[in-house]
Amino acid sequence: MKRLVIKVGTAVLTQDGQLALERMDNLVSLIAKLKNEKNLEVILVSSGAVGAGYTSLKLDKKIVANKQALAAIGQPLLLKNYKKRFKEHNITCAQMLFIADDFDSRKRTKNAQNVMEILLENKILPIINENDVIATDELVFGDNDQLAAHVAYYFNADMLVILSDIDGYYNKNPREFSDAVLQKNVLEISDDELEMKHSANSEFATGGIVTKLKAADFLMKRDIPMYLSSGFDLTNAYDFLVDGNHKSGTIFQAKK
């Protein structure tokens, strides 16, 4: 494995209306280890701009334009925090902002690919987010999981790692069912699983996991594995990514 995309969500990066800086520290240490010791190329897809903006200005988050304004305030705050921490590991950060449309344009994709190669050749850490100010749909659906899948595909990554508020994919929602079982390996995703969000009743409970399943499905069809693990406790991610031990967390990988 050479090139890895790591995606971290808002739930991991924020807590009680503040940035969860200890969790950010832990994430930064993991990425620094992967880059500096394992010699991997890492691309970070980070949510958290809206949450970071809200620490400075309490706008009503139910209004989409307010969320976009919060993202405009929060994105540089987020980057400031990453930059400070990565500097301690001698890692320089770069920022790249995309909307889904960008990957529909060959020219824009090619431009971004050229820049990405230059950054990675120079051992820079690209930090990617949606360009929330113009990405209305993405903001409403909170869909950085699929952005991360596109990033993994278009920038030729060997794997996407999603660090979430859940430690893997279960056979049913673990917040509702105490007997839910974590699935360590998923070889295929059914249409029913991908359709879950269309059921109004389950939208709230499963919305979060469905975007991850869609990201996994997109990548499985393109032969790129995805690993879903906890962003709160990085033990399983360390075991797998640093030591090569798949003790827990879910690997989505299509049958060959």
Ligand SMILES: Nc1ncnc2c1ncn2[C@@H]1O[C@H](COP(=O)(O)OP(=O)(O)O)[C@@H](O)[C@H]1O
């Ligand atoms: N089968 C399932 N396996 C795991 N999580 C599930 C499942 N069904 C529903 N969920 C819910 O999806 C959530 C993960 O999505 P989300 O909160 O959006 O994560 P993030 O903020 O990391 O992007 C879990 O915390 C859980 O409440």
Ligand SMILES: N[C@@H](CCC(=O)OP(=O)(O)O)C(=O)O
């Ligand atoms: N782009 C937005 C977040 C959108 C998002 O997808 O959040 P999440 O579902 O937690 O990954 C932001 O940076 O606040």
